[in-house]
Amino acid sequence: xxxxxxxxxxxxxxxxxxxxxxxxxxxxxxxxxxxxxxxxxxxxxxxxxxxxxxxxxxxxxxxxxxxxxxxxxxxxxxxxxxxxxxxxxxxxxxxxxxxxxxxxxxxxxxxxxxxx
Ligand SMILES: [Zn+2]
Numbered sequence: 001x002x003x004x005x006x007x008x009x010x011x012x013x014x015x016x017x018x019x020x021x022x023x024x025x026x027x028x029x030x031x032x033x034x035x036x037x038x039x040x041x042x043x044x045x046x047x048x049x050x051x052x053x054x055x056x057x058x059x060x061x062x063x064x065x066x067x068x069x070x071x072x073x074x075x076x077x078x079x080x081x082x083x084x085x086x087x088x089x090x091x092x093x094x095x096x097x098x099x100x101x102x103x104x105x106x107x108x109x110x111x112x113x114x115x116x
Pocket of ligand 1: 075090091
């Protein structure tokens, strides 16, 4: 999964700009309908870490916060949990939902350290 590699590369560059050369912890926020599976992300993190051991501390960890998906129907105002991005309102039965949350995919925070 190239996405994870891109994220970790960016985190590492940001850390390097602060004088840190090792990543200790990366915390992501991932929406339930963001098309990013937490298990796949964890696996990609492990692979990237094995391939780039110089970028991480030994105990480097990935933490994933799941963001609940919520959609609001633009017709009736009902809020509900969408299965997908085109959200079908359970009240009107038309795909009139506007997704409010659940599509986020970003780095929430990270921690780094400096090791020789
Ligand atoms: Zn509706």
